[in-house]
Amino acid sequence: MSNHPTESASELHRGIEGAIKAFERRLPIIERYGVTVQLAAEFSGISRSRIYELLAAGELEGKIIHGRRIVVVQSLLRMCGAAPSAKRKIC
Numbered sequence: 858m859s860n861h862p863t864e865s866a867s868e869l870h871r872g873i874e875g876a877i878k879a880f881e882r883r884l885p886i887i888e889r890y891g892v893t894v895q896l897a898a899e900f901s902g903i904s905r906s907r908i909y910e911l912l913a914a915g916e917l918e919g920k921i922i923h924g925r926r927i928v929v930v931q932s933l934l935r936m937c938g939a940a941p942s943a944k945r946k947i948c
Contacts, residue, residue: 887934891920891927901937911936 886892886900897917898905908928911917918932 886930889930891922891929892933894926894928897928897933901933 886896892900894905894908894912898908901908908917909926912919912926912928917936918929920927920929
């Protein structure tokens with residue numbers, strides 16, 4: 858924390874969400890063990906509902922850690938790498 862009173866008050870008001878966002882900025886997704894369903898959806902470009910469906914079907918690996926659903930990054934990267942490309946040949 859800084860000695861500047863406005864900055865320290867701002868940091869206190871950020872709360873948990875602010876702390877999580879600050880952490881996400883520091884650690885690239887590829888270096889993490891797992892990410893939230895929300896972050897997995899943002900990274901892959903699919904909906905949170907679809908992420909939950911893929912977890913239920915076993916197509917994505919997930920864990921529940923302290924009551925929070927975590928998507929294992931390596932399974933997310935495998936799924937994204939195995940997905941067909943959006944690029945198509947132009948005839």
